[in-house]
Amino acid sequence: MPGMDEFTQVVASGEIDALTSKKDGLRLKAKLAYLPALSIFILFACGVAVLGHFWNSKEMADHRQSKRSLADVIQGREALAVERIYKDVFPIRDFSTGLLNLISFKIFGEARKGLIKGSDGWxxxxxxxxxxxxxxxxxxxxxxxxxxxxxxxxxxxxxxxxxxxxxxxxxxxxxxxxxxxxxxxxxxxxxxxxxxxxxxxxxxxxxxxxxxxxxxxxxxxxxxxxxxxxxxxxxxxxxxxxxxxxxxxxxxxxxxxxxxxxxxxxxxxxxxxxxxxxxxxxxxxxxxxxxxxxxxxxxxxxxxxxxxxxxxxxxxxxxxxxxxxxxxxxxxxxxxxxxxxxxxxxxxxxxxxxxxxxxxxxxxxxxxxxxxxxxxxxxxxxxxx
Structure with missing residues (x-):
């Protein structure tokens, strides 16, 4: 019957679409399976870049030329000195600070430290x-x-x-x-x-x-x-x-x-x-x-x-x-x-x-x-x- 043939075609077409969607879903799932590994790799690459920037900075180069004793290492003074340098040269520090200050300033009318925004430019x-x-x-x-x-x-x-x-x-x-x-x-x-x-x-x-x-x-x-x-x-x-x-x-x-x-x-x-x-x-x-x-x-x-x-x-x-x-x-x-x-x-x-x-x-x-x-x-x- 013509009607039955049309119905069969619709069902067949639906099954094909379902199979196609299922295959697409499997392919997407397979791709997403790589996302955690890719994210870890990107974070690792960023960490290497940050470490490289930090290690090759002028501040760190000057610090490596300074004299340090074993006692400085044991008592933690060396770690504190390196930490201070890291905070100063951290590549995205200014960016993140600027972004947070902008959000705070625009939404709440004040900077994160010290500044209160009044009216009429005061x-x-x-x-x-x-x-x-x-x-x-x-x-x-x-x-x-x-x-x-x-x-x-x-x-x-x-x-x-x-x-x-x-x-x-x-x-x-x-x-x-x-x-x-x-x-x-x-x-x-x-x-x-x-x-x-x-x-x-x-x-x-x-x-x-x-x-x-x-x-x-x-x-x-x-x-x-x-x-x-x-x-x-x-x-x-x-x-x-x-x-x-x-x-x-x-x-x-x-x-x-x-x-x-x-x-x-x-x-x-x-x-x-x-x-x-x-x-x-x-x-x-x-x-x-x-x-x-x-x-x-x-x-x-x-x-x-x-x-x-x-x-x-x-x-x-x-x-x-x-x-x-x-x-x-x-x-x-x-x-x-x-x-x-x-x-x-x-x-x-x-x-x-x-x-x-x-x-x-x-x-x-x-x-x-x-x-x-x-x-x-x-x-x-x-x-x-």
Whole structure:
């Protein structure tokens, strides 16, 4: 029957298709059987390539030339040294770190270490959001150090002026995006400033001054932890108001000369390690015009005075004072009309430079009458300095 023949053909065709699929499945299964072995081979090849890159690296070649003893091998020092080199030259380290940072930055709005992404292109340090079980004890330790330092300065006949710098995240809370200031730091500036005031030293309210000044010009850099030149100028004006009550200081006129404008890539970008993925993350710099203090024509009193006496006002502190980019020293000279000697240091916070000053510099500065101690608030609860 024609119908039966058609049915037979369909069945036969189906059987053939089934047999064909079965054969294809067997062939695919046979191919997949090689996948574990192939994967192991690829991993082995990658391992050999990584080992070869590591062994032939300049760092490892230099290490092989160094002297090592049997004790270094037995006690594990050699293994630790090789491990450190391996971590530095690992071929995909930058790639993997960059990829993880990119994912964290794009999805969660923060880099894996140190960087908080705000709104409108603002970046913040996570140091201004942290508070742990050691924070309170470190705060007390630093406050005790400040109190001891003030006593030492007064014994030397020097009056201290404390310049407490508020946190960027506090002044620009409206630029934090989805991040909020933790309750532990809600009144951090006011509380620390009050403790400092009870020690008897002038402490200008720089937080209030910054909140007013930011309505005209930015007082902190978008991509940096530091203040702008304008913010440093506000601080200089606050200190000058304190010094204005002491006419016994020798005054000297300074004029401010603008330097060439540059684009400053902020220090917060050092936490944004995106490796080859940097093109996917816009990182604009901040326009910056530094100021240089130029001494005006010397007066007759200046010419007759002892040139070896030196400035009567010293500055000690962190990179806020040490780095000439922010022009704090220059603006302080112009605002207060006094010469200043600068003992601030970059990268050490406010406390270590003061320790160095007390131990190594104080006894040499017989002419000093005032020491301005610049201290960013965010260092007060840090574990180390």
């Amino acid at each position: 970046f913040f340090s996570d140091e201004e959001f942290s508070w742990n079980r050691k924070s309170l004890s470190m705060l007390e330790k630093h406050l005790n150090f400040v109190e001891d330092t003030l006593s030492t300065l007064r014994e030397a006949g020097i009056e201290p002026i404390l310049l407490l710098i508020p946190e960027k995240a506090d002044i620009y809370r409206d630029k934090l995006g989805d991040v909020t200031v933790p309750s532990s730091r809600e009144h951090f500036y006011e509380n620390v400033r009050l403790r400092l005031i009870t020690m008897g030293a002038p402490v200008p309210d720089l937080r209030e001054a910054f909140l007013q000044a930011r309505e005209q010009k930015p007082v902190f850099l978008k991509s940096d932890t530091h203040w702008t030149v304008q913010g440093a100028g506000v601080a200089a004006g606050s200190v000058a108001q304190v010094l204005a009550h002491h006419p016994e200081l020798k005054h000297k006129e300074f004029t401010l000369k603008p330097e060439e404008e540059i684009v400053h890539m902020g220090d917060l970008y050092k936490f944004a390690k995106f490796s080859i993925f940097e093109p996917f993350v816009p990182m604009p710099g901040d326009a910056l015009t530094s100021l240089a203090a130029m001494s005006a024509d010397a007066s007759l009193d200046d010419l007759l005075s002892d040139e070896n006496e030196g400035p009567e006002v010293a500055m000690v502190g962190s990179s806020y004072s040490a780095n000439a980019k922010w022009s704090f020293e220059a603006q302080l000279k112009a605002e207060a009309r006094v010469d200043v000697i600068n003992f601030a240091e970059e990268g050490k916070g406010p406390f270590a430079p003061m320790e160095t000053f007390l131990k190594e510099k104080l006894h040499e500065q017989k002419q000093l009458k005032y020491v301005i101690w610049e201290m960013p608030l965010r260092y007060f609860d840090e574990v180390a300095y």
